[in-house]
Amino acid sequence: MNSYQKAADLVKQSNHTTAFTGAGISVQSGIPDFRSENGLWKNYDPQIFSISYLSQKPAKTWSAIKEIYYEFFVDSQTNSAHKILAEMEKNNLLDAIITQNIDNLHQEAGSVNVIEYHGNSKKAICLDCGAEFNDLELLLNNIPPVCSECGGILKPDFIFFGEPIPQKAHQLAYLEAEKADLFIIIGTAGEVQPAGQIPFYAKENGAKIIEINLKKSNYSDELTNIFLKGQAVEALQKLANNLGISLE
Numbered sequence: 001m002n003s004y005q006k007a008a009d010l011v012k013q014s015n016h017t018t019a020f021t022g023a024g025i026s027v028q029s030g031i032p033d034f035r036s037e038n039g040l041w042k043n044y045d046p047q048i049f050s051i052s053y054l055s056q057k058p059a060k061t062w063s064a065i066k067e068i069y070y071e072f073f074v075d076s077q078t079n080s081a082h083k084i085l086a087e088m089e090k091n092n093l094l095d096a097i098i099t100q101n102i103d104n105l106h107q108e109a110g111s112v113n114v115i116e117y118h119g120n121s122k123k124a125i126c127l128d129c130g131a132e133f134n135d136l137e138l139l140l141n142n143i144p145p146v147c148s149e150c151g152g153i154l155k156p157d158f159i160f161f162g163e164p165i166p167q168k169a170h171q172l173a174y175l176e177a178e179k180a181d182l183f184i185i186i187g188t189a190g191e192v193q194p195a196g197q198i199p200f201y202a203k204e205n206g207a208k209i210i211e212i213n214l215k216k217s218n219y220s221d222e223l224t225n226i227f228l229k230g231q232a233v234e235a236l237q238k239l240a241n242n243l244g245i246s247l248e
């Protein structure tokens with residue numbers, strides 16, 4: 001039996017399967033890994049994306065957000081890896097996705113139970129009154145955008161440097177890690193903290209671990225039961241074949 005057959009058997013036998021995704025699943029959608037050489041933040045001073053900077057110079061922060069949005073996010077499309085996970089959920093083979101990505105692509109592919117550990121790049125929230133805005137592209141017409149309710153400063157709904165993880169996302173992620181008897185790591189090496197700790201918690205609570213990555217990671221030797229080497233799209237396609245799942 002090869003690794004993909006073994007992985008497929010684990011998926012079929014599992015009562016609760018949680019996927020944990022990172023930048024690697026969206027690279028083939030044209031969104032670069034922000035930690036890599038061509039990374040998203042390379043051309044920007046990280047302090048621009050802090051609450052204190054945003055409060056003082058919202059136009060500067062929002063100009064950078066606008067550039068990043070139009071360079072990377074506006075044309076990004078779901079890829080087969082996102083779609084296969086959505087199809088697995090429809091077939092009761094996947095219960096939840098915890099994602100570190102802010103690109104909204106899991107939802108666009110049709111996944112329902114998605115926990116966004118680092119927030120979402122398509123929404124914004126008012127720092128003063130908490131009002132939420134769902135169309136970032138519209139907001140980008142006026143830099144800096146202001147709250148239509150109170151005139152306050154808006155912040156994109158992804159976490160800035162130095163900001164804590166949203167409490168609800170954190171609680172839901174740990175609940176899904178605890179419930180999982182199978183935990184599938186996809187396209188993340190566990191370098192970003194505290195997100196990187198979640199798979200360890202899953203393992204401590206009894207989950208078997210499948211890992212899909214281009215190369216071995218912080219997880220591979222310590223946690224991983226089955227390592228599937230490759231890009232997310234190709235590896236999930238092979239797994240899907242072994243599960244009898246096909247995309248339209």
Ligand SMILES: [Zn+2]
Binds near residue numbers: 127152
């Ligand atoms: Zn407001």
